[in-house]
Amino acid sequence: MSIRDTVFNARSKWMEGTGPECDVVISSRVRLARNISEYPFPHFMSEEQAEQVANAVRLAVSQKELTGVIGQLEFVDLSELTQTERQILMEKHLVSLQHIESIVHRAVVIAPDESISIMVNEEDHLRIQCLLPGLQMEETWGLADSIDDLLEQTLSYSFCEKRGYLTSCPTNVGTGLRASVMLHLPGLVMTKQVVKIVHAISQLGLAVRGYYGEGTEAYGNLFQVSNQVTMGQNEEEIIKNLQDVTKQVVSRERSTREGLLKDNRLFLENKVYRAYGTMKFARMMNSREALQLISDIRMGVEMGILEGLNYDKINELIILTRPAFLVKRAGRDLSEQERDSFRAEIIRQTLPDTKTN
Amino acid sequence: MSIRDTVFNARSKWMEGTGPECDVVISSRVRLARNISEYPFPHFMSEEQAEQVANAVRLAVSQKELTGVIGQLEFVDLSELTQTERQILMEKHLVSLQHIESIVHRAVVIAPDESISIMVNEEDHLRIQCLLPGLQMEETWGLADSIDDLLEQTLSYSFCEKRGYLTSCPTNVGTGLRASVMLHLPGLVMTKQVVKIVHAISQLGLAVRGYYGEGTEAYGNLFQVSNQVTMGQNEEEIIKNLQDVTKQVVSRERSTREGLLKDNRLFLENKVYRAYGTMKFARMMNSREALQLISDIRMGVEMGILEGLNYDKINELIILTRPAFLVKRAGRDLSEQERDSFRAEIIRQTLPDTKTN
Numbered sequence: 001m002s003i004r005d006t007v008f009n010a011r012s013k014w015m016e017g018t019g020p021e022c023d024v025v026i027s028s029r030v031r032l033a034r035n036i037s038e039y040p041f042p043h044f045m046s047e048e049q050a051e052q053v054a055n056a057v058r059l060a061v062s063q064k065e066l067t068g069v070i071g072q073l074e075f076v077d078l079s080e081l082t083q084t085e086r087q088i089l090m091e092k093h094l095v096s097l098q099h100i101e102s103i104v105h106r107a108v109v110i111a112p113d114e115s116i117s118i119m120v121n122e123e124d125h126l127r128i129q130c131l132l133p134g135l136q137m138e139e140t141w142g143l144a145d146s147i148d149d150l151l152e153q154t155l156s157y158s159f160c161e162k163r164g165y166l167t168s169c170p171t172n173v174g175t176g177l178r179a180s181v182m183l184h185l186p187g188l189v190m191t192k193q194v195v196k197i198v199h200a201i202s203q204l205g206l207a208v209r210g211y212y213g214e215g216t217e218a219y220g221n222l223f224q225v226s227n228q229v230t231m232g233q234n235e236e237e238i239i240k241n242l243q244d245v246t247k248q249v250v251s252r253e254r255s256t257r258e259g260l261l262k263d264n265r266l267f268l269e270n271k272v273y274r275a276y277g278t279m280k281f282a283r284m285m286n287s288r289e290a291l292q293l294i295s296d297i298r299m300g301v302e303m304g305i306l307e308g309l310n311y312d313k314i315n316e317l318i319i320l321t322r323p324a325f326l327v328k329r330a331g332r333d334l335s336e337q338e339r340d341s342f343r344a345e346i347i348r349q350t351l352p353d354t355k356t357n
Numbered sequence: 358m359s360i361r362d363t364v365f366n367a368r369s370k371w372m373e374g375t376g377p378e379c380d381v382v383i384s385s386r387v388r389l390a391r392n393i394s395e396y397p398f399p400h401f402m403s404e405e406q407a408e409q410v411a412n413a414v415r416l417a418v419s420q421k422e423l424t425g426v427i428g429q430l431e432f433v434d435l436s437e438l439t440q441t442e443r444q445i446l447m448e449k450h451l452v453s454l455q456h457i458e459s460i461v462h463r464a465v466v467i468a469p470d471e472s473i474s475i476m477v478n479e480e481d482h483l484r485i486q487c488l489l490p491g492l493q494m495e496e497t498w499g500l501a502d503s504i505d506d507l508l509e510q511t512l513s514y515s516f517c518e519k520r521g522y523l524t525s526c527p528t529n530v531g532t533g534l535r536a537s538v539m540l541h542l543p544g545l546v547m548t549k550q551v552v553k554i555v556h557a558i559s560q561l562g563l564a565v566r567g568y569y570g571e572g573t574e575a576y577g578n579l580f581q582v583s584n585q586v587t588m589g590q591n592e593e594e595i596i597k598n599l600q601d602v603t604k605q606v607v608s609r610e611r612s613t614r615e616g617l618l619k620d621n622r623l624f625l626e627n628k629v630y631r632a633y634g635t636m637k638f639a640r641m642m643n644s645r646e647a648l649q650l651i652s653d654i655r656m657g658v659e660m661g662i663l664e665g666l667n668y669d670k671i672n673e674l675i676i677l678t679r680p681a682f683l684v685k686r687a688g689r690d691l692s693e694q695e696r697d698s699f700r701a702e703i704i705r706q707t708l709p710d711t712k713t714n
Contacts, residue, residue, distance in 0.1 A: 266694070273639060274638060277638030277639065280634050281633055284623060284627040341623055
């Protein structure tokens with residue numbers, strides 16, 4: 001496996017869909033912001049310093065102490081990738097949009113199964129990210145923590161006894177930790193409970209936003225819940241708080257689904273099967289509609305309405321239908337209409353037949 | 358074949374879809390309003406007189422001179438039918454809504470293939486109707502004319518040398534003839550030319566209205582074009598005028614479709630296949646949506662996009678999905694939700710598989 005496989009492959013570790021509570025929680029993510037004490041923060045670095053940081057990280061991730069525990073990681077300079085490939089890394093949430101806006105001495109370190117990615121010279125020198133399927137906050141945190149410890153054996157982090165880890169942006173100072181879960185909440189959306197839930201969650205020091213979509217819209221009923229503050233709580237508290245709140249949301253989503261199944265089974269079946277029929281036959285589909293229909297089908301699987309489909313295929317479809325991935329697959333630039341047409345084709349080919357009709 | 362078959366069978370002669378210009382013209386219809394001179398018009402008849410009219414028609418349609426030419430016709434008193442069965446006759450346009458509003462000495466005479474139906478004691482004593490597939494105005498008129506002549510051998514029509522045939526409503530006086538065609542005009546609707554065409558047709562003494570739907574809306578892109586005036590033109594002129602105008606509309610619809618296929622093939626394919634996918638998988642569907650999707654699929658067949666489908670199946674679906682027909686099929690009254698569910702089921706079962714995917 002190499003970065004080339006990564007950007008060609010629509011499957012990632014988090015897509016396996018075998019994690020705990022995978023009927024509601026798609027993935028768990030932990031991100032640590034770290035900086036190397038010898039260098040200014042990225043915004044103030046010279047190009048030469050940026051290059052030195054990148055080289056230091058390259059060395060650090062290849063040390064035996066780390067690879068012996070974590071396995072081989074691949075260090076890739078962003079300038080080695082095409083623009084489309086960089087966009088795919090972003091569509092897979094392995095790097096941020098901000099990270100690929102420049103390629104000067106920026107890099108990404110990726111594990112073959114994509115459960116680990118480290119952005120180099122983004123807003124901070126290092127952004128260590130771990131991503132696992134389902135609700136696995138402690139496991140994900142554990143993985144990030146061990147990588148962090150292993151890197152610290154060769155890198156000297158900017159750290160202050162009083163404030164904790166120092167970061168470019170004050171909102172990350174302290175633990176430098178951002179923990180988040182991606183949730184699929186069709187039941188809460190359909191019953192219009194989402195606004196209330198979002199409000200309640202905000203009261204608990206967590207932020208909720210649509211995973212895809214603009215503003216408050218959440219295309220495909222996908223929501224990201226993450227911690228707001230990085231100071232005043234230690235890592236374990238942040239992780240535990242997110243895990244606990246998520247469990248409550250999971251429970252609410254499940255009971256809502258049960259109620260819907262009991263009272264509106266036909267309505268749900270209609271929604272799910274229409275989505276399936278449209279995906280199996282449409283000749284053009286934009287990215288937003290694809291996310292919505294994928295959500296409807298996922299709900300069908302989650303609620304036992306659709307048979308013969310697995311989470312991994314559905315998760316794969318989310319990545320497969322993203323714009324840059326389609327361009328990569330097509331091997332050339334695509335107009336908007338060509339993209340919508342190719343997206344529909346990929347969906348028809350990928351979506352397995354269902355048993356029931 | 359008997360009336361029982363008629364109301365159970367979703368197929369009729371006009372549905373064969375083998376008539377001329379059947380890619381645009383679904384059917385041709387002629388209706389003759391006639392009254393028997395010995396009796397007052399229906400609105401002014403006593404019940405006894407109505408019964409006598411019904412009996413006179415019953416005798417007239419069973420005379421050998423008529424059956425020898427036209428074949429056996431079945432005379433059915435509306436009171437012998439259930440309300441659902443009467444509604445089915447209306448859904449098949451064999452009788453009018455007005456006709457089934459009362460069942461007192463009202464009757465209908467039907468040919469086994471449903472190409473002929475005679476309403477007895479509707480607004481006039483007789484309303485002779487003939488319906489053939491495709492554009493066959495002259496043939497349809499010829500059939501109605503011969504039935505009219507054969508009935509006149511035993512019935513004495515109300516006729517005035519100066520005004521022609523006398524009818525209850527002055528708008529029918531003269532020829533008593535209403536000739537019409539049912540057209541499928543998805544191309545003209547999609548390109549928003551329909552309003553202009555409707556206006557132009559009105560200037561030629563013809564009326565256009567949606568075949569199904571309320572007001573100016575034409576569900577399923579189905580339009581009926583008919584003559585407005587029954588006086589001042591003889592039958593042949595009325596028929597020829599309608600035939601000529603229809604041919605012009607057919608030609609316009611076809612050139613529009615060619616243009617769409619040339620410039621927007623993908624858009625059309627998308628529309629057609631989405632309709633197909635929805636019909637093959639939906640679990641609930643209301644009557645209006647069914648008409649629209651049936652229209653999209655018919656367009657797919659007409660334009661050579663969908664293979665493995667024939668007009669007869671599509672025409673059958675129009676009748677199959679009407680409310681009363683569904684109730685008859687189900688064998689019991691249905692709530693709105695049950696009807697939408699049963700409609701979706703019937704559609705899934707009836708719609709054949711298509712070759713292309």
